Structure formats: C-alpha cells, structure tokens
Amino acid sequence: xxxxxxxxxxxxxxxxxxxxxxxxxxxxxxxxxxxxxxxxxxxxxxxxxxxxxxxxxxxxxxxxxxxxxxxxxxxxxxxxxxxxxxxxxxxxxxxxxxxxxxxxxxxxxxxxxxxxxxxxxxxxxxxxxxxxxxxxxxxxxxxxxxxxxxxx
Amino acid sequence: xxxxxxxxxxxxxxxxxxxxxxxxxxxxxxxxxxxxxxxxxxxxxxxxxxxxxxxxxxxxxxxxxxxxxxxxxxxxxxxxxxxxxxxxxxxxxxxxxxxxxxxxxxxxxxxxxxxxxxxxxxxxxxxxxxxxxxxxxxxxxxxxxxxxxxxx
Amino acid sequence: xxxxxxxxxxxxxxxxxxxxxxxxxxxxxxxxxxxxxxxxxxxxxxxxxxxxxxxxxxxxxxxxxxxxxxxxxxxxxxxxxxxxxxxxxxxxxxxxxxxxxxxxxxxxxxxxxxxxxxxxxxxxxxxxxxxxxxxxxxxxxxxxxxxxxxxx
Amino acid sequence: xxxxxxxxxxxxxxxxxxxxxxxxxxxxxxxxxxxxxxxxxxxxxxxxxxxxxxxxxxxxxxxxxxxxxxxxxxxxxxxxxxxxxxxxxxxxxxxxxxxxxxxxxxxxxxxxxxxxxxxxxxxxxxxxxxxxxxxxxxxxxxxxxxxxxxxx
Amino acid sequence: xxxxxxxxxxxxxxxxxxxxxxxxxxxxxxxxxxxxxxxxxxxxxxxxxxxxxxxxxxxxxxxxxxxxxxxxxxxxxxxxxxxxxxxxxxxxxxxxxxxxxxxxxxxxxxxxxxxxxxxxxxxxxxxxxxxxxxxxxxxxxxxxxxxxxxxx
Amino acid sequence: xxxxxxxxxxxxxxxxxxxxxxxxxxxxxxxxxxxxxxxxxxxxxxxxxxxxxxxxxxxxxxxxxxxxxxxxxxxxxxxxxxxxxxxxxxxxxxxxxxxxxxxxxxxxxxxxxxxxxxxxxxxxxxxxxxxxxxxxxxxxxxxxxxxxxxxx
Numbered sequence: 001x002x003x004x005x006x007x008x009x010x011x012x013x014x015x016x017x018x019x020x021x022x023x024x025x026x027x028x029x030x031x032x033x034x035x036x037x038x039x040x041x042x043x044x045x046x047x048x049x050x051x052x053x054x055x056x057x058x059x060x061x062x063x064x065x066x067x068x069x070x071x072x073x074x075x076x077x078x079x080x081x082x083x084x085x086x087x088x089x090x091x092x093x094x095x096x097x098x099x100x101x102x103x104x105x106x107x108x109x110x111x112x113x114x115x116x117x118x119x120x121x122x123x124x125x126x127x128x129x130x131x132x133x134x135x136x137x138x139x140x141x142x143x144x145x146x147x148x149x150x151x152x
Numbered sequence: 153x154x155x156x157x158x159x160x161x162x163x164x165x166x167x168x169x170x171x172x173x174x175x176x177x178x179x180x181x182x183x184x185x186x187x188x189x190x191x192x193x194x195x196x197x198x199x200x201x202x203x204x205x206x207x208x209x210x211x212x213x214x215x216x217x218x219x220x221x222x223x224x225x226x227x228x229x230x231x232x233x234x235x236x237x238x239x240x241x242x243x244x245x246x247x248x249x250x251x252x253x254x255x256x257x258x259x260x261x262x263x264x265x266x267x268x269x270x271x272x273x274x275x276x277x278x279x280x281x282x283x284x285x286x287x288x289x290x291x292x293x294x295x296x297x298x299x300x301x302x303x304x
Numbered sequence: 305x306x307x308x309x310x311x312x313x314x315x316x317x318x319x320x321x322x323x324x325x326x327x328x329x330x331x332x333x334x335x336x337x338x339x340x341x342x343x344x345x346x347x348x349x350x351x352x353x354x355x356x357x358x359x360x361x362x363x364x365x366x367x368x369x370x371x372x373x374x375x376x377x378x379x380x381x382x383x384x385x386x387x388x389x390x391x392x393x394x395x396x397x398x399x400x401x402x403x404x405x406x407x408x409x410x411x412x413x414x415x416x417x418x419x420x421x422x423x424x425x426x427x428x429x430x431x432x433x434x435x436x437x438x439x440x441x442x443x444x445x446x447x448x449x450x451x452x453x454x455x456x
Numbered sequence: 457x458x459x460x461x462x463x464x465x466x467x468x469x470x471x472x473x474x475x476x477x478x479x480x481x482x483x484x485x486x487x488x489x490x491x492x493x494x495x496x497x498x499x500x501x502x503x504x505x506x507x508x509x510x511x512x513x514x515x516x517x518x519x520x521x522x523x524x525x526x527x528x529x530x531x532x533x534x535x536x537x538x539x540x541x542x543x544x545x546x547x548x549x550x551x552x553x554x555x556x557x558x559x560x561x562x563x564x565x566x567x568x569x570x571x572x573x574x575x576x577x578x579x580x581x582x583x584x585x586x587x588x589x590x591x592x593x594x595x596x597x598x599x600x601x602x603x604x605x606x607x608x
Numbered sequence: 609x610x611x612x613x614x615x616x617x618x619x620x621x622x623x624x625x626x627x628x629x630x631x632x633x634x635x636x637x638x639x640x641x642x643x644x645x646x647x648x649x650x651x652x653x654x655x656x657x658x659x660x661x662x663x664x665x666x667x668x669x670x671x672x673x674x675x676x677x678x679x680x681x682x683x684x685x686x687x688x689x690x691x692x693x694x695x696x697x698x699x700x701x702x703x704x705x706x707x708x709x710x711x712x713x714x715x716x717x718x719x720x721x722x723x724x725x726x727x728x729x730x731x732x733x734x735x736x737x738x739x740x741x742x743x744x745x746x747x748x749x750x751x752x753x754x755x756x757x758x759x760x
Numbered sequence: 761x762x763x764x765x766x767x768x769x770x771x772x773x774x775x776x777x778x779x780x781x782x783x784x785x786x787x788x789x790x791x792x793x794x795x796x797x798x799x800x801x802x803x804x805x806x807x808x809x810x811x812x813x814x815x816x817x818x819x820x821x822x823x824x825x826x827x828x829x830x831x832x833x834x835x836x837x838x839x840x841x842x843x844x845x846x847x848x849x850x851x852x853x854x855x856x857x858x859x860x861x862x863x864x865x866x867x868x869x870x871x872x873x874x875x876x877x878x879x880x881x882x883x884x885x886x887x888x889x890x891x892x893x894x895x896x897x898x899x900x901x902x903x904x905x906x907x908x909x910x911x912x
Contacts, residue, residue: 029723036730039815040711040722047807048259048719055799058252065214066221066253070260073222073566075380076683077260077720100210101218103344107200108222108229110529110566111352112381114344115333122340181571188578191359192559192570199351200567207343225718227836228531229568255800262681262718263808264837266800267789274796352563362556366521370557373522374529374564377870379684381564404514405522407648411504412526412533414833414870415656416685418648419637426644485875492882495663496863496874503655504871511647532835533872656867666860670825674861677826678833678868685868708818709826715808716830716837 011042014050021053021060023090025083064088065101072102072117073109081117085124095125163194166202173205173212175242177235216240217253224254224269225261233269237276247277315346318354325357325364327394329387368392369405376406376421377413385421389428399429467498470506477509477516479546481539520544521557528558528573529565537573541580551581619650622658629661629668631698633691672696673709680710680725681717689725693732703733771802774810781813781820783850785843824848825861832862832877833869841877845884855885 018026033041053063068088071081088098098121106114170178185193205215220240223233240250250273258266322330337345357367372392375385392402402425410418474482489497509519524544527537544554554577562570626634641649661671676696679689696706706729714722778786786809793801813823828848831841848858858881866874 032730033723033726036733037707037711037726040707040714040726043711043714043807043811044719044723047803047811051803051807052256052259055252055255057248058256062214062217062249062253063256065217066256067260069218069222070225070257071720074225074261074683074718074720075378077718077724079724080260080720096209097214099341099344100207101214103207103341103347104204104210104215104218105222106344106347106566107204108219108232108566108568109226110378110381110562110564110569111348112375112378112384112564113566115337115348116381116383118337118341118344122336125340184578185571185574188581189555189559189574192555192562192574195351195355195559195562196567196571199347199355203347203351223568226531226566226568227834229566229572231572232568251797251800255797255803258718258800258803260718260720262714262716262721262834262837263804264716264831264834264840265718267793267804268837268839270793270797270800274792277796356560356563359556359559361552362560366518366553366557367560369518369521370525370560371564374525374561377526378529378565379682384564400513401518403645403648404511405518407511407645407651408508408514408519408522409526410648410651410870411508412523412536412870412872413530414682414685414866414868414873415652416679416682416688416868417870419641419652420685420687422641422645422648426640429644488882489875489878492885493859493863493878496859496866496878499655499659499863499866500871500875503651503659507651507655527872530835530870530872533870533876535876536872660864660867663860663863665856666864670822670857670861671864673822673825674829674864675868677830678865681830682833682869688868704817705822708815709822711815712812712818712823712826713830715812716827716840717834 010046010050010054012050013054014045014048017049017053018045021049021064021087021091022083023086025086029079029083060091061088061093064091064093065097068093068098069101069105072105072120073113075109075113075116078116078120081120082124085121086128089124089128095121162198162202162206164202165206166197166200169201169205170197173201173216173239173243174235175238177238181231181235212243213240213245216243216245217249220245220250221253221257224257224272225265227261227265227268230268230272233272234276237273238280241276241280247273314350314354316354317358318349318352321353321357322349325353325368325391325395326387327390329390333383333387364395365392365397368395368397369401372397372402373405373409376409376424377417379413379417379420382420382424385424386428389425390432393428393432399425466502466506466510468506469510470501470504473505473509474501477505477520477543477547478539479542481542485535485539516547517544517549520547520549521553524549524554525557525561528561528576529569531565531569531572534572534576537576538580541577542584545580545584551577618654618658620658621662622653622656625657625661626653629657629672629695629699630691631694633694637687637691668699669696669701672699672701673705676701676706677709677713680713680728681721683717683721683724686724686728689728690732693729694736697732697736703729770806770810770814772810773814774805774808777809777813778805781809781824781847781851782843783846785846789839789843820851821848821853824851824853825857828853828858829861829865832865832880833873835869835873835876838876838880841880842884845881846888849884849888855881 018030022029030041030044033044053060064084064087067084068081071077071084085098089095093101099118102114102117102121104114105117170182174181182193182196185196205212216236216239219236220233223229223236237250241247245253251270254266254269254273256266257269322334326333334345334348337348357364368388368391371388372385375381375388389402393399397405403422406418406421406425408418409421474486478485486497486500489500509516520540520543523540524537527533527540541554545551549557555574558570558573558577560570561573626638630637638649638652641652661668672692672695675692676689679685679692693706697703701709707726710722710725710729712722713725778790782789790801790804793804813820824844824847827844828841831837831844845858849855853861859878862874862877862881864874865877
C-alpha cells in the first residue's frame with residue numbers, strides 16, 4: 001500500500017471528502033486536470049479537501065454556505081460556483097436557503113453578482129431536475145442524513 | 153405616528169434587525185452617515201436590514217456565515233468585515249468557527265485574503281476582550297439564546 | 305388596487321423607471337427570475353429602480369454614465385453591462401460617448417477591462433442595427449427628448 | 457525648446473489637463489514618484505492626461521463621473537478616489553451629485569463599496585471646507601465656468 | 609512617410625513589439641477594434657507595446673511571466689490571458705513553466721482562479737498542437753532564440 | 761524526532777523555503793498568527809512554501825516576479841505585496857526590475873493599482889536603506905548567489 005492511497009493520508013481523506021461533498025462534479029474537475037497538471041489535481045485533493053474540509057471545527061453545511069457566498073460575491077468563478085451549489089445541496093442546504101444566500105450577496109457584492117449567481121443556481125437546479133426524481137429527491141434525503149454531522 | 157417609525161414599516165423592522173445583529177458597530181456607521189448622506193443611512197436600514205435580513209427563509213447564523221465569508225473573500229471591505237465579525241459573534245457563531253470560515257477562504261480567494269481577514273478577527277476579538285468579561289462572556293450567552301431561532 | 309400596483313408605491317415607480325431606462329432588456333431579466341427568485345425580481349424593481357434611479361438629485365444620463373463605467377471597470381458583469389449600454393443609449397448617451405467612457409476605463413481598470421467592454425458595446429450596437437432603422441434611429445430621438453430631464 | 461515641453465506634445469497637453477482637472481492633488485502624486493519611478497510620472501501625464509482626457513468626444517464633467525464611479529466600484533483605490541472626488545468638484549460636479557453617484561454604486565458593487573466611498577467623500581469635503589470659504593466656494597464658481605465646455 | 613509609420617515612432621515600435629510578442633492573436637484584437645474604436649487600437653499599440661514592452665529594463669520572458677500571473681490572478685480577462693499564454697510561449701517560457709506559474713496563483717488568488725487559468729492553458733496548448741508540428745515545435749525554437757535578449 | 765520537524769517533511773521544507781525567500785518578514789506573519797490561528801500558520805508553511813515554492817519546475821526569481829505582479833494587480837493585499845517585494849529582492853530581482861514589473865501592471869490592472877504598488881515599493885526600499893549598507897548591499901550580493909539556481 002503506497003503513501004498516496006493509505007486510508008489515513010491527506011490524499012485519501014481528501015478523496016473521501018471530495019466524493020462526499022462535490023460528488024461527480026468534483027471528480028470531473030480532477031479528471032480534466034489529468035493531462036495538463038496532474039500534480040495540481042493531487043494538490044486540490046490534498047489541500048482544500050484533505051486539509052481544510054477535513055477539519056472538525058465547522059460542520060459541512062456551514063462550510064458550503066461560506067463557499068457559495070464567497071464564490072457568488074467574487075463573481076468570476078462560475079464553474080466553481082456551480083460545483084459548490086451542487087455540493088451545498090449534497091450536504092443539506094435546501095434550494096430555498098441557497099436562493100436566500102445568493103439574494104443576500106446583492107447587499108455585499110452588488111445586484112449583478114447576485115443576479116449572475118441566481119442564474120447559475122437556476123442552471124444547477126435544472127440539471128438536478130433533468131437527472132430524474134431520484135436525484136432531485138436526494139436533496140432532501142441527504143439533508144436528513146448529513147446536516148447534523150460532518151461528511152457521510 | 154409617522155410612516156418611518158410605525159413598527160411594521162421596513163425602516164422600523166430594519167432598525168430592530170440592525171440593533172439585534174450589528175449592535176453598536178452598526179449604529180456607529182449609520183451615525184457617521186448623518187451629515188453627508190442621511191438618505192443612504194435610511195436605505196442601509198431599509199434594504200439590507202429591513203428587506204434582506206428580515207426574510208424568514210434563512211437563520212441569522214447562516215446569514216452571518218455567508219456575509220463574513222463574502223467580505224473576507226472580496227478583501228476590500230475591512231470596516232464592514234469587522235462589523236460582521238462582531239455580528240456573527242452576536243448571533244451565535246463561535247470564535248473558533250469564525251477562524252475556520254476565514255481559513256477556508258484561503259482556498260477560494262487566496263492566502264492574502266484569508267490572512268488579512270484573520271488579522272481583522274484578531275482585532276475584533278481583542279476589542280471584545282478589552283470590553284470586559286461580560287461582553288466577551290456574551291458571545292457564549294448569545295449563542296445559547298439565538299442559534300436556534302432568528303433574531304432575539 | 306393593491307399595494308404593489310398603486311401608482312405611488314416604490315414598486316410602481318420602479319417598474320416605470322425600469323421600462324424607461326432598461327426597456328425590454330430589463331424586463332427580460334425580471335422575467336427570467338420569475339420561476340427561481342420572484343422576490344428578488346420584486347427587490348430589483350423596488351430598490352435600484354424604485355429607490356435609487358428615482359431620486360431627483362442626478363440626471364439619468366449621468367446615472368447611466370456612472371453605471372456603464374462601474375460595470376466596465378469591475379469586469380465581471382457582462383450581461384448587466386450590455387443591459388446598461390442599451391440603457392445609456394436609451395437615455396441620451398451617444399455611441400461615440402460610450403466608446404470614450406469605455407476607452408477611459410483602460411486608465412483605471414486596465415486594458416483588458418476596456419477591451420472586453422468595447423467588445424460588449426460592439427455586440428450591443430450590432431443588435432440595435434439589426435433591429436432596423438427605427439430602433440437605431442431611436443438613439444438620437446430619445447436623446448433629444450430625454451437628456452435634459454429625468455425619465456420620460 | 458525640447459520635445460517634452462513643446463506646447464503641442466502629449467506631455468505638455470497632459471500637464472495642462474492634469475493641472476486643470478486634478479490640481480494640486482495630481483501634482484503631489486507626480487512629485488511622489490520622482491525618486492522611485494520618474495518615467496512612470498511621465499507616462500501618467502502622457503497617457504491618461506495627454507491622450508485620454510484630452511480627447512474631444514466627451515466633456516470633462518462626464519469623464520469625472522465615470523472615473524469616480526469606477527474607482528468607488530473597484531473599492532481598492534482610495535487615494536485615487538480622493539484625487540478624483542476633488543477633480544469632479546473642480547470640473548463642475550456638485551457635492552450633492554457626487555453623493556448620488558456613490559449611493560448608486562451600492563446597486564452595482566454592494567453597500568460596503570458605497571459606504572467606503574461615501575466616507576472618502578466626507579474626508580474630501582472636510583479638506584475643502586478646512587481650506588476656507590474661497591476654496592469651498594470655488595466648487596460652485598468652477599461649476600459655472602467649466603461645466604459646459606471641456607477644461608479651462 | 610507619415611508620423612504613424614516612421615520606424616522610430618511609438619506606433620511603429622509598438623507594432624513591431626506586438627508582432628514579436630503576441631503574434632497573430634494580438635493582431636486579431638487590433639483588427640476587431642477597427643470598426644468600433646480605431647483610436648483605441650492605436651492606443652493599444654502605442655502605450656502597452658510602444659511604451660511599456662519597449663523599455664530595456666526587463667527581459668520579455670520576465671514581462672510575460674508577470675502578465676500571465678496578473679491576468680490569471682485577476683480572473684476576469686480570459687481572452688487576454690489566452691493571448692498572453694501564447695505570447696509567453698512565443699518569448700521562451702515553456703509549457704511546464706506556465707503550468708507552474710498558474711498553479712502558484714492558487715496561493716495568491718485562490719484555487720478557482722488557478723483552475724480557470726489552467727483550463728485556458730489547456731485550450732491554448734491544444735490550439736498550438738492542432739496548428740501542426742512546426743507551430744508547436746516553435747515553442748522550443750523561439751525559446752533558444754529569444755530568452756536571453758529582448759524581442760527579436 | 762517528530763513528524764513536523766523531520767527534515768524531509770512538507771513543514772520542514774516549507775520552513776526552509778520561507779526563511780530563504782521571505783526572511784524575517786515571513787516569520788513575523790507566522791508569529792502573528794500564533795495566538796489566533798496556529799493551524800493556519802502551519803498550513804501557510806506547508807502548502808505555499810512546502811508544496812508550491814518547493815517544486816523544481818520554475819526558478820525562484822520567476823516565482824517572485826509572478827507573485828509580485830499578481831499581488832500588485834489584485835490591489836487588495838498591501839501587506840503581502842510588501843513581504844514579496846522583499847522576497848523578490850532576496851532572490852535576485854533588482855529594484856529597477858521591480859519598478860518595471862509594477863509599471864507594467866498599469867496596462868493590465870490600471871494606473872491606480874500600479875501607483876499603489878509603486879508606493880509600496882518605495883516604502884520597502886526605504887526600509888532596506890534604513891537597515892544600513894549591509895542589508896541594502898545584500899540585494900546585489902544575493903542576486904549573484906541566487907539568481908541562477910533555486911533557493912540558497
């Protein structure tokens with residue numbers, strides 16, 4: 001068993017957290033880096049997901065609220081905002097709560113940032129609806145299972 | 153009773169929410185606007201605090217997590233970040249949780265944004281400590297009373 | 305007659321200003337919000353257009369110059385920049401003046417921001433030309449009628 | 457007479473425009489560059505003031521409205537915002553109009569950007585008031601003389 | 609011979625530098641401005657390429673490293689980032705070095721900025737590969753010829 | 761010997777790189793985090809300095825050019841810009857080259873960003889001059905020793 005796949009390494013923890021939080025969307029980003037910057041793919045798994053999201057001091061629901069708010073306010077990271085709107089739904093933030101968070105960004109980053117983020121949310125919700133009742137039902141299912149603890 | 157102070161107006165609701173959330177720090181901002189842009193002072197109370205923070209769809213703890221994350225990530229609003237670090241403590245986010253949120257911003261907005269926000273937090277925590285045991289004790293007291301609902 | 309459509313409410317004033325300034329482009333944004341964040345559609349009408357653009361202290365021509373400059377300089381709000389390039393033409397800023405404003409942004413926000421904004425203007429001018437002589441003629445027509453006062 | 461001071465060079469035109477628009481505040485920036493980047497001092501005079509502000513297609517009042525709006529919205533250029541608040545007053549934008557422009561930025565760049573810009577305006581107005589009745593009276597005097605044309 | 613094409617004018621120098629650095633990609637930007645803002649096309653050639661890139665105090669390799677890093681960190685100038693990824697390859701920065709620079713931006717501007725820039729690099733590398741062995745071979749060829757001096 | 765101080769760990773490598781690159785300025789940042797976010801101090805050493813700056817694919821001179829350009833362009837990280845202006849001098853970038861890099865940022869991020877960065881450089885150069893001939897002489901000394909390789 002090598003250093004990278006030992007279950008207690010940063011990489012292994014990061015991979016587990018990435019799967020639990022970002023799901024397929026996160027994995028697609030990692031795959032797209034494979035032929036151009038494989039070391040960066042590893043660092044994405046190790047630092048954000050192995051170091052930061054793995055820390056016990058803040059629940060994942062709060063972490064995703066913070067991330068969605070930051071990406072919406074920055075206004076120049078649409079692909080990452082979509083990944084984390086999925087992630088927020090995956091860890092138990094409801095669609096209605098996401099809309100509230102994005103509306104609130106109008107106060108801090110202006111109406112254009114809020115509008116563009118709301119249209120990103122509209123696209124994400126449509127993707128999940130198109131994926132069928134199971135997928136969209138899983139918003140609520142996950143909510144019950146995840147909201148109280150950290151990652152599944 | 154005129155339109156502005158009727159308890160059910162946006163202004164009256166906003167003033168109540170401002171007091172509950174931002175406390176003295178918020179009021180100082182409003183006061184500082186009085187001689188240069190009194191209409192803007194009114195709009196700050198009416199729109200962010202009367203319209204947005206008054207909405208029932210998201211608890212105040214989540215709202216302040218979103219605001220602190222956004223202001224830290226934007227990196228150009230130090231005075232407002234300090235006001236909302238106070239506000240987050242006022243509505244039940246703990247100091248340790250704030251540190252986690254600001255550390256996480258290194259992932260999305262870079263290490264300088266996270267560092268500068270952490271030093272803003274250091275300044276805010278010192279202010280509260282300097283205000284004596286009652287004030288600093290009130291972090292925890294408020295947490296018990298406020299975290300589950302909206303504003304006191 | 306309910307509260308929202310009474311001619312003297314913020315909503316009614318905002319709707320009137322939105323139609324006069326942003327025209328169809330503004331209405332399309334409002335419509336696109338209907339199924340995901342109808343309350344935000346209402347707030348867009350009430351706060352920017354009912355509260356801010358309705359204020360008497362600054363003519364609409366100056367307001368649109370300020371908005372176009374800000375959106376070009378921020379560089380992350382292309383859809384809103386296009387809406388307000390239309391709006392500026394609607395309230396009497398000429399195409400040549402818009403080009404000057406966007407060129408000037410190279411000084412404050414850099415050449416990439418200016419270039420991207422100029423290409424947005426190129427797209428907007430083409431849309432208006434494609435809409436036929438009446439629409440493009442209306443740039444000048446509106447200029448005569450609107451520039452001196454506030455909204456028609 | 458050398459190339460730099462010939463009255464028809466970009467440098468000479470820029471120097472004239474800098475004096476007319478930014479006044480002493482602009483000259484102080486140029487002076488402060490002398491010992492570290494004198495070539496940049498020359499480029500500041502030649503490009504923004506010799507090339508851009510010298511163009512006939514847009515009046516100086518509109519140019520300063522655009523600049524103040526952009527700097528307020530960007531939110532990370534306080535010294536330059538102060539210089540151009542002075543400049544806007546110098547070319548005929550009134551204090552009340554400046555307040556309107558800055559308030560409007562809350563819509564596009566968020567309330568923190570607007571607040572911080574309003575406090576910059578408060579500082580600039582105080583400086584002008586402290587400089588005595590002549591200096592502050594000159595806001596209006598200049599307005600009458602300058603607003604219709606370009607630079608004095 | 610008129611003022612614009614004399615070999616010693618800023619315009620002529622800028623045109624030479626633009627061709628050497630940005631190649632066809634730069635020329636396409638200039639061409640696209642022709643019908644909307646021809647004066648700005650001239651200023652792009654004169655100021656960035658005639659004034660700045662022409663200065664002897666910094667080699668072109670270092671200049672392009674600085675530009676690519678800045679555009680990646682700002683995160684809102686994808687077209688210009690692609691032009692300067694080509695330019696960096698043209699003046700002798702290797703693909704592997706560009707990947708390192710973009711990865712490093714995760715530290716200062718966050719992972720989304722680094723990721724989006726890496727995907728821009730992926731697109732640029734593909735364009736050069738699709739242009740055939742000569743074009744992609746020229747990365748290395750140019751490196752040998754250019755890296756030590758300034759522009760060819 | 762525990763995990764953190766083993767000479768081959770990310771932390772040990774990061775600490776070595778931090779000392780070689782940022783010198784005392786970097787250590788002061790780490791110290792200032794000790795009482796509020798000690799884990800973040802560790803992550804700053806491990807990720808930027810242990811993971812990124814330790815990679816062999818790009819020389820330190822190029823890394824610091826990229827960092828200084830990015831921080832100047834972002835315009836909201838003055839303390840970090842000062843640290844990395846020191847760092848750039850420490851690894852062999854000359855004062856004259858730094859001025860060129862910062863002037864070039866006027867093209868991409870606007871004149872205010874370039875001006876504010878140039879004034880940061882002025883402050884850094886003064887600090888080094890005030891520290892006496894040895895310290896300021898060490899700019900050149902370090903240049904000879906470091907520029908060709910990676911860290912001393």
